[in-house]
Amino acid sequence: MDSEQIDAVVIGGGVIGLSVGRALARAGHEVLVLERHAHPGEETSARNSEVIHAGIYYSPGSLKAELCREGRDRLYDYCERHGVAYSRCGKWLVAVSEDKIPALEQLRCNAANNDVTLNWLGAWERQKEPALKAAAALESPMSGIVDSHAYMQALLGDLEAHGGWLVRRAPVERIESVQGRHWIQVGGDVPCELSAGIVVNAGGLGAVALARRWQGLAPEAIPSQWFSKGHYFAYNGRHPFQRLIYPLPGAGGLGVHLTLDMAGQARFGPDAHWVEALETAVPESLAPSFVSAVQQWWPTLDPARLTPAYAGIRPRIHGPGDAPADFIIQGPEEHGLAGAVNLFGIESPGLTASLPLADRVVNCLI
Numbered sequence: 512m513d514s515e516q517i518d519a520v521v522i523g524g525g526v527i528g529l530s531v532g533r534a535l536a537r538a539g540h541e542v543l544v545l546e547r548h549a550h551p552g553e554e555t556s557a558r559n560s561e562v563i564h565a566g567i568y569y570s571p572g573s574l575k576a577e578l579c580r581e582g583r584d585r586l587y588d589y590c591e592r593h594g595v596a597y598s599r600c601g602k603w604l605v606a607v608s609e610d611k612i613p614a615l616e617q618l619r620c621n622a623a624n625n626d627v628t629l630n631w632l633g634a635w636e637r638q639k640e641p642a643l644k645a646a647a648a649l650e651s652p653m654s655g656i657v658d659s660h661a662y663m664q665a666l667l668g669d670l671e672a673h674g675g676w677l678v679r680r681a682p683v684e685r686i687e688s689v690q691g692r693h694w695i696q697v698g699g700d701v702p703c704e705l706s707a708g709i710v711v712n713a714g715g716l717g718a719v720a721l722a723r724r725w726q727g728l729a730p731e732a733i734p735s736q737w738f739s740k741g742h743y744f745a746y747n748g749r750h751p752f753q754r755l756i757y758p759l760p761g762a763g764g765l766g767v768h769l770t771l772d773m774a775g776q777a778r779f780g781p782d783a784h785w786v787e788a789l790e791t792a793v794p795e796s797l798a799p800s801f802v803s804a805v806q807q808w809w810p811t812l813d814p815a816r817l818t819p820a821y822a823g824i825r826p827r828i829h830g831p832g833d834a835p836a837d838f839i840i841q842g843p844e845e846h847g848l849a850g851a852v853n854l855f856g857i858e859s860p861g862l863t864a865s866l867p868l869a870d871r872v873v874n875c876l877i
C-alpha cells in the first residue's frame with residue numbers, strides 16, 4: 512500500500528483533537544484530524560457538565576491549575592468572538608452543615624493560591640437563591656457554561672479555514688515510528704496508510720490503547736489507565752436556580768452538582784463509579800442516590816421530576832485511592848520520539864483548558 516504523505520496528523524476529533532488540529536493549522540502545518548466515529552465530539556466531549564471552570568480545585572502549579580485559569584479566560588473570549596453561546600452565570604459552592612465550613616475555607620485558600628477569587632456570601636446575599644439550604648456558601652464569579660457542541664463546531668470551522676481537514680470514520684489501528692517519521696495505519700471503510708512528520712495522540716478514552724499499538728514508543732512511556740463513570744439526571748420542568756450550585760467535592764469527583772444548559776434547563780451529576788467497560792447507560796436505580804445527594808442542599812426537590820439523562824467516562828491515569836493525577840502532555844523530551852505527542856488523562860477541566868493545552872502541544876513540537 513502506498514502511503515499518503517502529510518505534515519501533521521491528529522488522532523481524535525474531540526474538543527482536544529480539534530483544538531490541537533486548529534493550533535497546528537494556524538501554525539502553518541498541513542493537518543488531518545482523524546476521528547473513528549461519523550461525527551466529531553461524540554465521546555467525552557459530548558458527555559460532560561459543559562462548565563467553564565474557574566480553576567478552584569487543582570493543585571497550585573499543576574498543568575490542570577495553569578491551563579484551566581488561562582483556558583477559562585481564553586474560552587470566554589473565543590466564544591464572544593466566534594458567536595458560541597456561553598454564560599458567565601457564576602457558581603456557588605455550598606457547605607450543607609456547619610462542620611463542612613472548614614473544608615469550604617480550605618477550598619477558598621486553594622483557589623486563592625491558583626489566583627482565583629471566591630467570595631463568602633452573607634445570609635442576606637444567599638437569599639438570591641431562596642430554595643437553597645446552606646450553612647455557608649462561596650461565590651465563584653468566573654465560573655460559567657458553554658455550548659460545547661457549538662464550541663467544537665467553531666474549532667472545526669477554524670481548522671478548515673486554515674487548510675486543515677477532519678476525516679470521519681477513520682479509526683487509527685496502529686502507528687510505527689522510524690527515524691523521525693510516523694506511519695499511521697487507518698482502518699474503517701477505506702483503509703489506508705499515512706506517513707507524517709508530526710503525530711498527536713488525542714484519543715481520549717482510547718489514548719492509552721492506541722499508545723500500546725504504537726511501535727517505537729517505549730512501553731515505559733505509557734501510563735496505566737482507569738475509567739470513572741459519571742451519570743447525569745435531568746430535572747424536568749421549572750427549577751428555582753439562577754446559577755450553578757456545587758456541594759463540596761467528594762470521592763472521585765466534584766460532587767453531584769446542578770449545572771444548567773444554555774436554555775436554562777437543570778441537570779444533576781456527575782457521580783463517580785470505577786468501571787471496566789466503556790458503556791454509558793444511566794440506570795434508573797441510581798435515582799434515589801441522586802435525590803438524597805441533592806436534597807441536602809435543595810430540600811424541596813421533587814424526586815418525580817428526575818429522569819436519567821446521559822453518562823460520561825473520565826479517562827483516568829490514577830486508580831481508586833490514588834491522589835488525582837495531572838494532565839500528561841508527553842512530547843519528544845519525555846519519550847524520545849521526534850514529532851510525536853501523547854495526551855493522557857485529559858479529564859476535567861479539559862474542555863475549559865482546551866485552547867492553551869493545544870498551544871502547549873504545538874510548543875513541545877518546535
Ligand SMILES: Cc1cc2nc3c(=O)[nH]c(=O)nc-3n(C[C@H](O)[C@H](O)[C@H](O)COP(=O)(O)OP(=O)(O)OC[C@H]3O[C@@H](n4cnc5c(N)ncnc54)[C@H](O)[C@@H]3O)c2cc1C
Pocket residue numbers: 522523524525526527528529545546547548551552553554555556557558559560561562563564681682683684713714715716717718721741781822823824825826857858859860861862863864
Ligand atoms: C462526567 C464528565 C464531566 C466533565 N465536565 C467537565 C466540565 O464541566 N468542564 C470541563 O472543562 N471539562 C469537563 N470534563 C472533561 C472534558 O469533557 C474532557 O476533558 C474533554 O472532553 C476531553 O476531550 P478529548 O478530545 O480529549 O476526548 P474525547 O472527547 O473523548 O475525544 C477523543 C476522540 O478520539 C477518538 N478516538 C479515540 N481513539 C481513536 C482512534 N484509534 N482512531 C481515531 N479516533 C479515535 C474518539 O472517538 C473521540 O472522539 C468532564 C468529563 C467528564 C467525563
